[in-house]
Amino acid sequence: MLIRRMELRDCDAINTIYNYYITHTAITFDLAPWQKQEREHWFAQFDPSSRYQAWVAEQDQQIVGFAYNTPFNAKQAFHIASEITIYAAPDAGGRGIGSQLMRTLLEGMREQDLRRAYSLITLPNPSSLALHRRFGFQQVGQLNEVGEKFGQYHSVAMLECDLTV
Template sequence: MPSERTEVLVRSGVESDLDALTDIYNHYVRETPITFDTAVFTPEERRPWLLSHPEDGPYRLKVAEERDLEGNSHRILGYATSSPLRPKPAYVTSVEVTVYLAPDAGRRGIGTLLYKALFEALAEEDLHRAYAGVAQPNEASARLHERFGFRHVGTYREVGRKFGRYWDVAWYEKEL
């Protein structure tokens, strides 16, 4: 009989995570305004995104994996990334960060574990600021970002249209 006891490990993302990460992201594409993508992705379409987040440097991918204590099974609970804020060279010391969780992984502290690992990894990088855009309403995401020292710096009103309506995006900033 399998053990009911599990642990959560946060590690760098690897190519074998691609299917699970794509499934998590596609949930938000199909079901929520949290991402403004409107069409689901295949894992092959998401491969360049995954490969743009190496194990070192300012653009990271951290994955939360749940494992049973015997190490027999595991599943991806979510991920956090740091990505370029804008493509122009003067933005190189700023990153945009985000967290996506499996639909049943909320309210377990997984987002906190992911951001903690991400910001620890970024601490030695030549970065000045992190930014996060949060489609509104999303109180859980606002609380997570505030817990990590982000402050609200403005809101783009009705900036995206999805599911037949317009959505606001609140922007948060954190000094690194």
């Protein structure tokens, strides 16, 4: 498996993975599938000079997962913190894709002198919680019934990782 920087040409594959989770799960709180133009506009934030990065996992010339970090909050003093996101293709679970993407992403964040990584995980999601805990994330909060999708209310765990250790 190859972990590499995401490129503009990967946007369709990223949408295929992400849109599956939009339409079939509550893992993401997006309600409408992303369009190509929307993803390409989103991708522009990962300019090489930015401290934010996006990675893909590629296997047999197919994108099987992706990970990225974005600003934690728009207020300037939060510049030392970042929110992460990781997705594997729905049929690619259990292959270590999430671990490889997480390792690469966190290493890159440390190189950018970020101090804290945050992740919001829709509950229940034991596999995602386990992945994050393996990399030093600890649950620091829970937002109860904060989202509504598919006619149900969903809670979200907030996890934090100290990138300085």
